[in-house]
Amino acid sequence: MDVFSALTSSLLSPMVLAFLLGIVATLIRSDLKYPDGLYLTLTIYLLFAIGFKGGYKLSLIPLNEFIVPAIAGLFLGLLIPVWSFFLLKKFGKFNSTNAAAIAAHYGSVSAVTFGEAIAFLDLLHIKYEAYMPALLAIMEIPGIMAALLIAKKYTSNTTSLKSIVHELFTNKGTVLLIGGLIIGFLSGSKGYDQVSPLFDGLFRGILTLFLLEIGLVTGKKIRDLRKVGLFLILFGILMPLIHATLAIIIGKFIGLSPGGCMIFGVLAASASYIAAPAAVRIAIPDANPTYYLTAALVITFPFNVTVGLPLYYSIAQLFF
Amino acid sequence: MDVFSALTSSLLSPMVLAFLLGIVATLIRSDLKYPDGLYLTLTIYLLFAIGFKGGYKLSLIPLNEFIVPAIAGLFLGLLIPVWSFFLLKKFGKFNSTNAAAIAAHYGSVSAVTFGEAIAFLDLLHIKYEAYMPALLAIMEIPGIMAALLIAKKYTSNTTSLKSIVHELFTNKGTVLLIGGLIIGFLSGSKGYDQVSPLFDGLFRGILTLFLLEIGLVTGKKIRDLRKVGLFLILFGILMPLIHATLAIIIGKFIGLSPGGCMIFGVLAASASYIAAPAAVRIAIPDANPTYYLTAALVITFPFNVTVGLPLYYSIAQLFF
Amino acid sequence: MDVFSALTSSLLSPMVLAFLLGIVATLIRSDLKYPDGLYLTLTIYLLFAIGFKGGYKLSLIPLNEFIVPAIAGLFLGLLIPVWSFFLLKKFGKFNSTNAAAIAAHYGSVSAVTFGEAIAFLDLLHIKYEAYMPALLAIMEIPGIMAALLIAKKYTSNTTSLKSIVHELFTNKGTVLLIGGLIIGFLSGSKGYDQVSPLFDGLFRGILTLFLLEIGLVTGKKIRDLRKVGLFLILFGILMPLIHATLAIIIGKFIGLSPGGCMIFGVLAASASYIAAPAAVRIAIPDANPTYYLTAALVITFPFNVTVGLPLYYSIAQLFF
């Protein structure tokens, strides 16, 4: 499959089109809005479903296969915020608080972008390692953790280390992903068959409805693009590219399949907009959401799910 | 299939029975109520699903087949409010404000009634043209538009034409139906397969839950029947019959199949209770909801989904 | 199938594991919470789905088969609160108000426990009588009714008999279960096929999400275990055992299959936490929720869905 038709099938998926519809709806000032609680409901579903399906797949393979990729994921998650922070501070002229907050988002991963990547590969019938959802779960926390520690060191932030660790390991993203993983792992194929009509069959449909809402929010935040400055826009496009390429190279090195490399690239490239903003709002409350939400949601997310997916897959192919 | 067994399968469908259950629940003063936001959630799902499935079907046929029916739909949508308004004013003794508000509801269409009609035909394995959902989308706006223009002319209403047009083209009904259509059309069968378990497989089940809620509201409004007067009750039953017959004749004339004629009849007969009330509440706020909601919801909707569907189908058969 | 592997498949089902995840999430003070309205939405779905599937199954068998079991269920429902009340008062030292409130919960039944029992038997491919969901519906009310009458007699409670009866027959649990039953019965297999992807296909998945929420609440209430005293803890474990055994013997006596006996046992053993608390909050408002909710939710429910199901099934097997 060539880059161009991969790009088309990524752009014309119902999920991406729903995201665009949401943006358009906000831009024409439609009264379409989701009721209170629906966003959270969809989030709970998606995180649990991703975890659950991942856990089930993990139960079918020998666990030791997963050790090296897990270490690679941890390592990348911890390092991405470090260089991101210094770039943002040094060249982007952000203060330490905002630089650390943005770095937290890029250090962590986006479950929705991951879901899109899975849908993309499944559509093209490309295989990937069964432990990829577990890798997503593992990569959610370290990047935020690293960024919050940086914030503690470089700002007058006084949140205690204990409460940072607690927040990270107990936030709903972690609980649902890891909890789902464990449940999927333990309940095996008997359990999987009982609940897969909901957690597998409806996954892409619900992702479509979720992305419609994400589009509505993105549409509202598009005008914030002017406020964040050119540097952050470039950062939000170039860093994912660099992170993806780096991860793909590491992936090749540790023996991942082309599909696996691509997903590892997507994870590295993606910026969290569920776990990271929640953690930042508690732990770095002085940081300005206009910067971190615009970067993660308005710049990086759309880039990744439209151009990013086929691009990262093409990059992965270069190495095979 | 004879009229009688068609009537039975229409009356004993889970959807219609759930609607009756809702009415009964309210009449016995049950504490059953839907939580805030659930109605809107179901509405978003239904409108998007109808649009999406319609768009997909439209992608399978040559578009030019749709031109003549679209013009016929537009034409009917624009005219229905005109005679409705004068009848309501002249013989019903409604003031111009209320007459225009009621006319808007009958000029537009009901997506839920349409959904019921589709379920009815599918159950009886009767074919209809693939562009029918697109016709629904096209017929949503013109009738409301015509009625609001009438209101502007005949009352002291000062809403600007620009804001009327804006409201109509950006209201959530339009955005979801037309947005869904475009997404279904563009994403084709690859996209359709990814999300059809949600948007197709669950459609009738969710319609059942939706109609339970509609029944709850209808039950509450049943006592308003006394307030609206005999004229409106007759209007709410006879006009759908007349509009359906008219549309079926036009349908036959422009070459629709029997199933297609019946659906066109249902569209003409149906009264909107999603898009129209929202538009009226903004643009003709002085109008009394007791009239327009009771007419559309308590009189015409139940008539259409119980007796109407088999009746309109029998009328359509007369012409073939 | 031996007891041990039955226990394992009961403990490792996604539903039970999700319940445990909820408890753990609350205990580690996670920020995971369900949005307002989601619990009610899931409840509406579950009750209606249970009723609907039951009604459909009932439509496939001769109704007179159901008369004797229905009488047995009524009888047990009316008696359980009587002895429960006196035990709680005499040996548990509860005042009449609290004793009656707790008795109401054990006299009624838990639809969710029933759903789990069905899932358990289905997984093991064990048959049971088609009218079991109808038995659930019939056993919901009498136990609460008996307990409220006891409260009227033994306390200064002044709620009128009429309002008690009204509340019981119109509460949402009854309306949805019985309404669903009738709809499923009337709409037959044509109707069933239209909506079963929602009401059957997704049932266990939605039960999983529901139990996650129940786990969150249970986790919060676990510390109330200290407040309720040892007697109530023992009551909440031993009474279900006794009630289950009694029901299984009656079931055998009236000719139920082993699966049917087990379900009848589960119904008798289960304590309501949807219909009963709502009725008690209106009719015995002085009763302390810490007692009745902790007993039904924190003690009996987890006991039933983990150890109870395989245990009751083993007891049932003893008689065949």
Added chain:
Amino acid sequence: MTLHTLKLVTIISDDVLTQNLIADIKSLGAKGYTMEVAKGEGSHSSRTYELEGENIKLETIVSETVADNILMLLAEKYFEHYGLIAYVQNIDVYRGEKFI
């Protein structure tokens, strides 16, 4: 612009009482009400999960006399047995005649 001073009565209660409370305040002369879903804790109750029941917050704008009558009725009919609180505030409204 003339403003009238009226009373805003707020009742916070288990939502199982909603229908009764609305009927009561209407019977005492309230011309309307506004209602929101709420959570909460108090001396009798903890209603922070839906399973524990939900609170409603019922607000009605009325004259001083009606406000007094409402409080009196609540005291008589509900305060003893139900977990329910009520309070009164002064508010300034435009178009005061709408509410009395």
Added chain:
Amino acid sequence: MTLHTLKLVTIISDDVLTQNLIADIKSLGAKGYTMEVAKGEGSHSSRTYELEGENIKLETIVSETVADNILMLLAEKYFEHYGLIAYVQNIDVYRGEKFI
């Protein structure tokens, strides 16, 4: 700790007007607002089911002058045609300068 006395303006309206009302109060100088979904009944409307439309309750903390201007604008623009009510209360806030 010094507290400032300011005005809390509450507007209850059909939620189709939300965007307009927010634009209006901002244009008159409100620095922020808080908004909740509500149900209710009044002389024009019964909005107790979502299908009938929902109410919003819009609250803004402002100076006395801004409060007066808001009420005046509402009277002029909405009161005649729309089912909408508004009232004003005194409140004490810390950091009063944030709101004016």
Added chain:
Amino acid sequence: MTLHTLKLVTIISDDVLTQNLIADIKSLGAKGYTMEVAKGEGSHSSRTYELEGENIKLETIVSETVADNILMLLAEKYFEHYGLIAYVQNIDVYRGEKFI
């Protein structure tokens, strides 16, 4: 019927702080609270979509002293870093002893 005048303290905050705020007001002597979900905008924040975070509106009826202490604690612990506002009103309640 005797009414007591008490203070109603309202706190509007990002809901990530909910658990902390409840613990704080309880530790200062509040006997209960009522809480609603809200949206809003202010000088720091725009929380009109769930993704941006939600506001909660936390209300507690307390004595004047407790009200002062709550405001003081908020000022110290939260006002500087968090987007959070608070205000105090007088209310009349029946059964005042319940709240103090």
